Amino acid sequence: MQEINCPSCGAPAAFRSSAAVMVVCEYCHSTLLKDADTVKDIGKMSAVLEDYTPLQIHTAGQWGGQGFTLVGRIQLRYDAGLWNEWYVLFDDGSDGWLADASGQYMLTRRVTPAQSAAQLDGEALPRFGQLTPGTPLYFDKHRYLASDVRSARCTGGQGELPFAVGAGWTAQVADFRDEGRFLTLDYADGDPPAIYTGQAVTLGQLKCQLLREAEQIAGTADRYRGKAVPLACPDCGGPIAYRAGVASFVVCPSCHSQIDCTTSTALVLEKQRELDALKTSLSPGDTGTIDGKPYTVLGLMQCTDHDEEEASTWVEYLLFNEQRGLMWLVEQDSGWDRVEVLDTWPRMVSGTTASYQGQTFQQGYDYGSEVLYAAGTFNWRVRVGDRTRLTEFGKPARRLTRETSGTEIVWTLSTTVARAQVAQWFKGSPGLAEAARAPQAAASGTDLAFCRKSAKVYAILLAILNVPVALITDRGWITIVVGFLLLWAPIWLVQRWAGKD
Ligand SMILES: [Zn+2]
Ligand SMILES: [Zn+2]
Numbered sequence: 397m398q399e400i401n402c403p404s405c406g407a408p409a410a411f412r413s414s415a416a417v418m419v420v421c422e423y424c425h426s427t428l429l430k431d432a433d434t435v436k437d438i439g440k441m442s443a444v445l446e447d448y449t450p451l452q453i454h455t456a457g458q459w460g461g462q463g464f465t466l467v468g469r470i471q472l473r474y475d476a477g478l479w480n481e482w483y484v485l486f487d488d489g490s491d492g493w494l495a496d497a498s499g500q501y502m503l504t505r506r507v508t509p510a511q512s513a514a515q516l517d518g519e520a521l522p523r524f525g526q527l528t529p530g531t532p533l534y535f536d537k538h539r540y541l542a543s544d545v546r547s548a549r550c551t552g553g554q555g556e557l558p559f560a561v562g563a564g565w566t567a568q569v570a571d572f573r574d575e576g577r578f579l580t581l582d583y584a585d586g587d588p589p590a591i592y593t594g595q596a597v598t599l600g601q602l603k604c605q606l607l608r609e610a611e612q613i614a615g616t617a618d619r620y621r622g623k624a625v626p627l628a629c630p631d632c633g634g635p636i637a638y639r640a641g642v643a644s645f646v647v648c649p650s651c652h653s654q655i656d657c658t659t660s661t662a663l664v665l666e667k668q669r670e671l672d673a674l675k676t677s678l679s680p681g682d683t684g685t686i687d688g689k690p691y692t693v694l695g696l697m698q699c700t701d702h703d704e705e706e707a708s709t710w711v712e713y714l715l716f717n718e719q720r721g722l723m724w725l726v727e728q729d730s731g732w733d734r735v736e737v738l739d740t741w742p743r744m745v746s747g748t749t750a751s752y753q754g755q756t757f758q759q760g761y762d763y764g765s766e767v768l769y770a771a772g773t774f775n776w777r778v779r780v781g782d783r784t785r786l787t788e789f790g791k792p793a794r795r796l797t798r799e800t801s802g803t804e805i806v807w808t809l810s811t812t813v814a815r816a817q818v819a820q821w822f823k824g825s826p827g828l829a830e831a832a833r834a835p836q837a838a839a840s841g842t843d844l845a846f847c848r849k850s851a852k853v854y855a856i857l858l859a860i861l862n863v864p865v866a867l868i869t870d871r872g873w874i875t876i877v878v879g880f881l882l883l884w885a886p887i888w889l890v891q892r893w894a895g896k897d
Contacts (some may be wrong), residue, residue, distance in 0.1 A: 402426055403437045412467050413485045416556035419468070427553075429560055439562065444471045444480075444552040445658070448622075448641030449496055450599065450607040451482055453555045457602035459503060463487040466494065468555030472548040472567065476776040476803075477645075478658045483557055491558060495591065500739075502578055503602070504594030509552075512591050521591075524583045529805040533572050533579070535591070538574035540579050543741075544804045574739040596739050624692070624717045630855070634742045637681070638773045639716060643694050647778060649673075649771040651678055654779070674698055677727055677818075677827035678713050680772030684822035691715045691723070691821075695772030701763045716773060722775060725818065726810070732818045733810040735797075742789070742796055743809050750789045750796055752809070758789030761865060851883045858883075 468483035479497035586709030724735035742752035866872030
């Protein structure tokens, strides 16, 4: 440990990690650069934004049989969100990074150039410009696929860091996955990129101590992660609510402006063209109970597949529970699906077969999807016109979907849910009230109404044609009675049968 005094304010500061080259003064936010035996002040670092994370500098934990401490962090921002990279110092003096994106954590450690040369087996690493989601990378006997390719800007920092970083510093990073394995290529220092490998972790697995308490987070910001924050739309004044630190991108349900609530003041990003309000089964703000837990509808998107023969549309609802986080419900003409985003990717056994949790899934539909309408709150910046490629695997009842966009790949698992079940979950929603009462009768009711209408038309025709005959010959009455019976008896029977069901 090297102790110093801040040249700007005189406060004590320390370099605990021997790999750290800069430290941000805790008191005056000066960026202090370690330069041989002297310390240079290279200007102020922007303070980090309150993002409701439970982590803080000094948080300690265990990983791979070793203790560690968080000694620094940078906050990074890209087109669709904000995340933290915590600089981790292990007890043996080695270091690593803990990525913290809206409650999802990834621990990685840098692969040394010597190790990477051995594991790459003579292959050159791709340049950043050559990467798109889905690009394969062979490393350490594993075939990784690019899941996320993005440019991010540093918006603030704290503590010690192993490289000099200031406001406006940008990083080009690409994340790769192979099932639960995770690899990052970091092009911040140009080509060839630095390689980091690791995996998704939870704070429980890391046995984290010295976390910020909920009250402490609440004290700094008067709100905690996931709490609904009421706000007036900065454009039209209409009421909106966002979820602090979880879902901070709002599409105003009244005027459809895009609003960014990740900074301290809500900012209108873009005014979208006026859209007629879409009538949907569920609306932002609706609450329901799923698996005994309260869920709130945050946002909804209507999408289309642009099929040339028969285009279909469907509605995707983003739901939130404070303990469980986010989930999706999707409503199609054929019924409902419950959709979860997979942390561990399925393995592609062949070009058209995926394997997940010991089960194989054959490739099915492959189609494009475009967002037609969006309203409410999301955890990324949704835009009308956003396009995604969807590839389904397996049978409709339980299927995997690979969603590929220009910047990322996401795998989801969909399970069909009966409409009556969704109606049970959201009892208070008027859009689903009818389905909650009598899901079966509601469906056959429309068929019965059609039969009744037809029967009426035929009964009138029967009367017009046969009454004059009956009046003259006396024998037409039997035809009329038999005809009426033939028309109405099946409808009565179906009605009685449906009533008992
Ligand atoms: Zn200072
Ligand atoms: Zn508005």
